[in-house]
Amino acid sequence: MRQQQYRRLWTARTISQWGDAFNTVALVLLVYSLTGSGLGVSGMVIAEIIPVLVLAPLAGSLVDRLPRVKVMITADLIRAGLAFALPFVDGSVFNVYFIAVGLSAASVFFNPASQSVLPSIVKERDLVAANSGLWTAAVISQVVLAPLAGVVVGVFGYDWAFWINAASYLASAAALLRLKVPAHPARAKRSTWYRDAREGLSELAGHRLLRALATTQFLAALSAGATGALLVVLAQDHLRLDEASFGLLIGAIGVGAAIGPLILSRITDNPRRPGFVLGPFVLRGLVDAVLATITGLYSAMVALVVYGLGTSTGAVTFNSLLQAEIPEKLRGRIFATFDMLWQSGRLLSLLLGGIAADLFGIRAVFYLGGALLLAAAWTGWRGLRNTPATI
Structure with missing residues (x-):
């Protein structure tokens, strides 16, 4: 945490995970209220998995082609827009699934970029400590905020949970704007x-x-x-x-x-x-x-x-x-x-x-x-x- 660039990456990922905790709880509750079935909730799991299977090869190539921090910021902005739109389509389970697929698809690009950035900003001997910090923050966020998300949904409705998630992605993008990563060497030749x-x-x-x-x-x-x-x-x-x-x-x-x-x-x-x-x-x-x-x-x-x-x-x-x-x-x-x-x-x-x-x-x-x-x-x-x- 004494390293400035790591602090910025840690801040961005942790803040977005705060929003994810609200989004996960709210989405499950919303889908169950719309479908009234466990099968409907299971569809959310499939909505998260399918984009990874379809887009991972393209995402990995783009992450190695483009500046990785810009890929992360773009993914955050797309996720913020989708999360902000959720309250306006939450009456249709099809539209909710569609946005869930979009959120997962953007994460397919964000996650490998984030994993690739970390070894560029910390030394090898710091990787265990750096990953420990990211993991611990993610787990604590889930444990502490998931119950709070249920309270927010119960008291204020689904809209606020989704807007909190959208705000977290915007805050993550803002933190990443100041993240400086050494540029990786240019490729010798262009490729598809x-x-x-x-x-x-x-x-x-x-x-x-x-x-x-x-x-x-x-x-x-x-x-x-x-x-x-x-x-x-x-x-x-x-x-x-x-x-x-x-x-x-x-x-x-x-x-x-x-x-x-x-x-x-x-x-x-x-x-x-x-x-x-x-x-x-x-x-x-x-x-x-x-x-x-x-x-x-x-x-x-x-x-x-x-x-x-x-x-x-x-x-x-x-x-x-x-x-x-x-x-x-x-x-x-x-x-x-x-x-x-x-x-x-x-x-x-x-x-x-x-x-x-x-x-x-x-x-x-x-x-x-x-x-x-x-x-x-x-x-x-x-x-x-x-x-x-x-x-």
């Missing part, structure tokens, strides 16, 4: 976005470490999509908990996710240590198996605190490793590809998880989720073990 995207995929497929980490990402998404969405089923059918107790489980995850990066940044600053990168996957896999075995509320809460800790520390070290290793000219394309792998695995997991729960029971889903996370850790370990320190 299709060739750029193909080059990024070729680099990813041809390098042992990136290929292993991509597989790790996909396997983890196959696990987390189903277990995250079906935690409520596990709580009711296996743990025999009521709605209030389920809220305690969600809170336990938030506590672990908030404290994880604070602990991590105090014990290591090396983003290439396999134990810190892949250990969290093992930890989460074991917790999934424990949750499918135990039956007590308090033991489940303790396990989910550990799960949240593993989720946050794993995200920080995994991103830090990628930022340290990916060549500057390829960052946008590689990060966009990893986003696409995560969302495609998550979508597939959501589709198959429900079927598996009906056929084999919810405990089988969590045992399988744990096995997938252990497989993810093993795959990543092989890649790290057989790869030189730098690309």
Whole structure:
């Protein structure tokens, strides 16, 4: 936080996440009020995922072609306009879905640009601490502001929640205007976005470490999509908990996710240590198996605190490793590809998880989720073990 450029990036991302907390709660409540069905709410998840799958190759190419800060500012301004328009179309669920798709599409460009900028403004030894700061701010924003968003919707209506989100994007864009990032080298020759995207995929497929980490990402998404969405089923059918107790489980995850990066940044600053990168996957896999075995509320809460800790520390070290290793000219394309792998695995997991729960029971889903996370850790370990320190 002593570094001025990092403070500006941290401020921009944190403020926009404040607005996201209001937007997420308000959108779910609005869609449910318009459709009256869980299927309608599930459509919001699909609206978030589809733009990533469709636009990620184009987004990655543009992020590597254009000034990344300008890409982020443009995405923020587009999201601000869409969020501001939501109150004027909130009587039509089709229009709400349409704007949700637009918000997600703009984020497809913002996210890889943001990930690519960070290693340009902090040293490698600061990446773990820098990512920890961003992650902790995001988790605390969600935990603190999500309940407040529900109050705002209940007292003032949906409009104010959406306008708060629009204002947060404008504030984020204003903070980014002063962010100075070293210009990346000009390209030797012009190329089409299709060739750029193909080059990024070729680099990813041809390098042992990136290929292993991509597989790790996909396997983890196959696990987390189903277990995250079906935690409520596990709580009711296996743990025999009521709605209030389920809220305690969600809170336990938030506590672990908030404290994880604070602990991590105090014990290591090396983003290439396999134990810190892949250990969290093992930890989460074991917790999934424990949750499918135990039956007590308090033991489940303790396990989910550990799960949240593993989720946050794993995200920080995994991103830090990628930022340290990916060549500057390829960052946008590689990060966009990893986003696409995560969302495609998550979508597939959501589709198959429900079927598996009906056929084999919810405990089988969590045992399988744990096995997938252990497989993810093993795959990543092989890649790290057989790869030189730098690309």
